[in-house]
Amino acid sequence: MPLVAGVDASTTATKVEVRDLDDGRVVGRAAAPHPRTQPPRSEQDPATWWAAFEAAWRELGAPAVAGISVAGQQHGMVALDRDREVIRPAKLWNDTESAPDAAWLIGQLAGGRKAWAEATGLVPVASFTITKLSWLHRSEPSAWERLAHVLLPHDWLTYRLTGRLVTDRGDASGTGYWSAASGAYCRDLLAIVDAGKDWSSVTPEVLGPVDAAGQWNGATVGPGTGDNMAAALGIGLRSGDVAISIGTSGTVYAVSDHPTADPSGIVAGFADATGRYLPLVCTLNATKVTDTVGRLLGAGHEEFDDLALAAPPGAGGVTLLPYLDGERTPDRPTATGVLAGLRSDTSREQLARAAVEGVVCGLLDGLDALMALAPAGRRLLLVGGGARSRAFRQILADLSGQPVVVPQGEEHVAAGACLQAAAVATGSSLAAVTEAWGIGAGTVVEPGPGTSAAPNVRAAYDALRDASA
16 A cells, blocks of 8 residues: 655654555554744754654654655744754744844835735745844854855755755745746845855745655655645645644634735735645634633633533623734734733633634634735635644634534545645646545535524624724
């Protein structure tokens, strides 16, 4: 039985999934954790990602596979010297130390936010790689002098597999110095950071959606991609669909046939892993919020869901603004959470409900922004770890007022990496593998009685959000 493997190198763990090449059936899955991080300084040693991959691979029995691809957390900065050795721990997407650099970069380009959006599809925020490069240049000059190559997390793992410094258009589009619209690096923007550096040798080659990156133990290695792009593959996201991913962070994204440019910076104009585009809105706070409130309530995941669903819509007037570790949408890197409406009779159920409603309202703000720029809405799909939560499923359906499709499977990022690996290994199209594997089915959660309260819930959230600006 021919096999392929997909790797999901997330913030918290490296997960490996092995599938039957012919029909996509899962035949093995393993994971190993990464060290925990905490903003504002959120960093990891890339060596821990490789150690986690090796541990998961051993757990699977080191299977012989025809192809393998790596999907990874977006935006992280992996700095290498001329010998391709890691210079310092990688700054991750949720590191907010470069927030001052984001503001500085915007001011350095004539035309400001609009000019950045037109050039790259993005407006600098602390998450993006270019702001982390600016931070490194400003804060660690000795490390900067050694910088010869900059990679994203998935690029570095692909390098460890193949020995090549390559990336793909999906992950490259999240750096702030590669344009999804033109398909080229914007090295003039990198020159804002340091005009004296030869950026043509620093940035990796950008591979096409089904280009091979090299070989590893007899397997063809795919180009890999960012985690959101891989998840779109893994759920069979089509034009007109919108996906909401609830994990450590939250994302709202859609497949588009055209590039987007949002001067507000709310909608990031990413490329996808198929040759099209993936306009996306990201929030920094999603399941970390419900996990935190669950910990304070002494409730595990199942009990937390029970509590949240037992409270009425609106949580008895309790509203949570969930910006626990700063926020990216809206851009408030130093923000903290705000809990309003507490009374002496406030219950555990109301607090749990308020946490879920706060996260969902933040994501629906993102959905509104996305729909204004890239209209969609044929299906609303829910993915990520939060998709396993009964509370998130039902409250999203209620507050959005539309059915929510929960795709089959659990590890959609790894599934998308597997699908890419299969296409590259066999020379097939991504669409052909998607059809052969039957990707796209799911469970439908219909809106319930709570839908009638949605306008009031969102209005209370909006008032707290605006008052806290």
